[in-house]
Amino acid sequence: MDAAFLQALTILLREGLEAILVLAALAAYLARDEGKDRLNALWLGAGAALLASIAAAWIFEQFYNGVHNDIFEGVTILLTAALMFYVSGWLFLRQDPRAWQHYIKQRADQALRAQSAYLVGALAFFAVMREGGESILFLHVLAKTSGGWTAPLASGIVTAFVVLAALFWIIVKTSRRLPLRAVFLVTSLFLFVMGLKFVGEGLQEFQEQALISYDEAPLATWLSAIGLNPTWQALAAQLAIVLIASLSLVVAPRTHK
Secondary structure, X not given: OOXXXXXXXXXXHHHHHHHHHHHHHHHHHHOOOOOHHHHHHHXXXXXXXXXXXXXXXXXXXXXXXXXXXXXXXXXXXXXXXXHHHHHHHHHHHOOOHHHHHHHHHHHHHHHHHOOOHHHHHHHHHHHHHHHHHHHHHHHHHHHHHOOXXXXXXXXXXXXXXXXXXXXXXXXXXXXXXXXXXXXXXXXXXXXXXXXHHHHHHHHHHHHHOOOOOOOEOOOHHHHHHOOOOOEHHHHHHHHXXXXXXXXXXXXXHHHOO
């Protein structure tokens, strides 16, 4: 299976699944007697956000079409990696069902407190648009670092939309529960690994401009073959991130007790 296909599929599934779960929880709360009149606003807000995300993705790519600046691309890739690490940590902390339910309850209570249908629509819009914005940035950098908008990458996006449509129907129309702990842990790890790869890609952009030295590490040919930056500078940065993340795994459970 092509790596670009799998990465694009995973990115969109992660972002879309979170939006669907939030919308499903909001819909369930609003389905109570005091909130039924605001359900249409919820779906309109979500639909508007989906269309806005697609339009924003097209505008973003048109704006940067044919433009290449190593420093700008390096900064963009490193910022994307940082966002991936943040999302990865966010998912890991909420893989406990109790933590996820608390997060969902906060969102749902927001919707119920909003007496205006416009406020409910806005809440749904920004819940979906946040995931859409992350997806745009992630996919843009993935395309830049995997040879462009290739057929496998596009196939991953289309497949993700089909799967998300099915998940939306299942979650909203039925009471079936997904194994959220497993889903969150797997996607958290996947995003963390992708973030590490993007760190190497970002540093390579600066190395091409001679802003950072380029010293080949052992097994450079093998590292290049699997798409990694084969330099000591990249490996040192990635190792530092792994050590910091490992330390966070030890500290985080204590601070959340």
